[in-house]
Structure formats: structure tokens, C-alpha cells
Amino acid sequence: MKDGKTTKTGKKAQTKAEYNALLAMCPSRQLLDRISDKWVVLILCALAGEASEESGEARTPKAMRYSELARLLAGVSQKMLTQTLRALERDGLLTRTVTPTVPVTVTYELTDLGLSLHHMTRGLREWAQSHMDHVLANREKHDARA
Secondary structure, three states: OHHHHHHHHHHHHHHHHHOOOOOOOOOHHHHHHHHOOHHHHHHHHHHOOHHHHHHOOOOOOOOEEHHHHHHHOOOOOHHHHHHHHHHHHHOOOEEEEEEOOOOOEEEEEEOHHHHHHHHHHHHHHHHHHHHHHHHHHHHHHHHHHO
């Protein structure tokens, strides 16, 4: 039993060493690059039900069609939305469900993994929204000195 525990502890330590994002060749850097993308954060917010936040409704994750996401995410190109959704599906953060109707219905929904990431990135969105005035004032001061 002790050997099993030592092996588990050793594997955990090895995994931590392998996934150190501060190291140049760490594969978790690719994941950080993906999840820090603004479109990823906004797609996660949309699928987590934050679009209804302004109406006072409770936040409930829901499946959404591509066209709903495109309308909701002002400024996203078709190409960027498609690429981002494919990447999130590949990483297991959302599921894509095709329903054989006429025309075919395709919906996207957060997985448990995607929802857990949303809980983390939601704070970034909220911080950006609540501190934007301060950041803009600092930019103005900085640019005036230049």
C-alpha cells in the first residue's frame, strides 16, 4: 500500500513538473493561450446563461444555436466563431449536438469542464467591466505624458 501511495505521490509531482506553464515547452501554455482569448471567455459567458443577466433572470447554462451565439457576440466573424467553437469542442469544454431536422439543428452546450472554466473566467469579465473607467483614465494620463 505504501508503494502505491508513493507512486501516486511521485506521479503527481511529475505531472506538476511537466505542466509548468512558466516553462517554454509546457503544453499547458497552449491551453492558457486558448482560454485567455476574448472570444472563448465570451462564448463561455453566453453558454453559461449570462446573456439574460440584464433581464434579472437567474443564470442557467443552456444550449444555444450558432446563429444565437453569432447575434449575441457583437463583432465576432463567422470564421472566428467557427474556429473557436471547434477548438472548445476539441478540448472538451463544450458539446456540439446535431439534430436531424429540416434544416439540421446544431446546438452548443457547456460540459462540466467548460462550466468549471467559466466560473474562473467570469471573474475576468466582471473585473474588466467594473475597472474599465479606471483603466481608461490611466491610459489618458499615460498618453498625455507621452
